[in-house]
Amino acid sequence: MIWHELDPLVTTIGEALPEVEGMALVAGVAADNLDDLDEVEQALVARAVPKRQREFSTGRQLARLAMSHLGVPGDVIGRDSQRRPIWPEDLVGSITHAGDIVVAGVARSDSVEGFGIDLEEVDRVSQKLHSKLLTVNEIELSRHSDDRLPALIFSAKEAGYKATNPIVGKFIGFHEAEVDVDWAQKQFVIRYVGDHEPNRIMERGLGYFTFFERYVFSLFIIR
Numbered sequence: 001m002i003w004h005e006l007d008p009l010v011t012t013i014g015e016a017l018p019e020v021e022g023m024a025l026v027a028g029v030a031a032d033n034l035d036d037l038d039e040v041e042q043a044l045v046a047r048a049v050p051k052r053q054r055e056f057s058t059g060r061q062l063a064r065l066a067m068s069h070l071g072v073p074g075d076v077i078g079r080d081s082q083r084r085p086i087w088p089e090d091l092v093g094s095i096t097h098a099g100d101i102v103v104a105g106v107a108r109s110d111s112v113e114g115f116g117i118d119l120e121e122v123d124r125v126s127q128k129l130h131s132k133l134l135t136v137n138e139i140e141l142s143r144h145s146d147d148r149l150p151a152l153i154f155s156a157k158e159a160g161y162k163a164t165n166p167i168v169g170k171f172i173g174f175h176e177a178e179v180d181v182d183w184a185q186k187q188f189v190i191r192y193v194g195d196h197e198p199n200r201i202m203e204r205g206l207g208y209f210t211f212f213e214r215y216v217f218s219l220f221i222i223r
């Protein structure tokens with residue numbers, strides 16, 4: 001279930017993405033929500049710059065709003081040593097921020113094993129980043145494709161990483177995964193081409209994407 005809180009952004013996202021039972025996604029504009037955070041959460045960004053405090057505090061607030069849509073009490077969302085959010089028991093979740101927009105979501109872990117969301121400003125994925133973020137095959141494909149493909153691949157990989165890393169626990173480099181995009185269906189799959197077998201669970205997932213304004217948004221779900 002996708003819940004609409006910020007139009008037109010969430011309408012665009014909501015229309016492009018599937019209805020997933022037991023999942024709620026909420027988007028908002030980054031604002032100073034520090035006073036509404038728990039002390040544990042406040043301490044995590046006490047010394048951060050104001051922009052980081054806004055995106056962090058808004059992400060936590062939106063994640064709690066998503067929880068409320070699932071009928072789950074809004075609990076503290078800590079952070080582990082790998083900077084992953086610590087979700088309340090029986091939930092999985094994901095947070096992303098770009099520009100001044102923040103999107104957060106949660107899902108019941110009996111509906112979804114893991115999921116990741118990622119928002120990117122398309123223009124920020126400049127040509128000089130391509131060799132770092134894309135494999136040789138992906139660079140070759142980009143030469144004959146929509147100009148936005150490199151940004152989409154980057155966003156898809158980050159969403160895939162956010163879904164997979166909390167399950168497997170091992171870093172995945174940008175050259176260890178290749179994204180296959182189905183433009184007509186607005187879906188993607190990810191092939192894991194590295195050598196850490198457990199990361200192959202990425203290949204069970206399915207991704208969804210949409211472009212709006214200057215952004216690309218990706219959702220990757222492992223059921």
Ligand SMILES: CC(C)(COP(=O)(O)OP(=O)(O)OC[C@H]1O[C@@H](n2cnc3c(N)ncnc32)[C@H](O)[C@@H]1OP(=O)(O)O)[C@@H](O)C(=O)NCCC(=O)NCCS
Nearest residue numbers: 056059083084095096097157158161162165172173174177
């Ligand atoms: C962790 C990472 C994916 C975050 O993406 P980003 O575009 O930099 O930033 P976003 O705003 O989209 O996401 C940040 C949020 O991701 C979440 N996050 C951080 N580390 C995470 C992890 N290991 N797993 C899942 N979520 C994570 C946090 O909620 C964070 O926000 P918060 O600190 O306010 O809670 C990115 O910094 C990274 O390390 N990428 C390298 C690995 C990778 O993506 N490989 C791709 C190969 S498949």
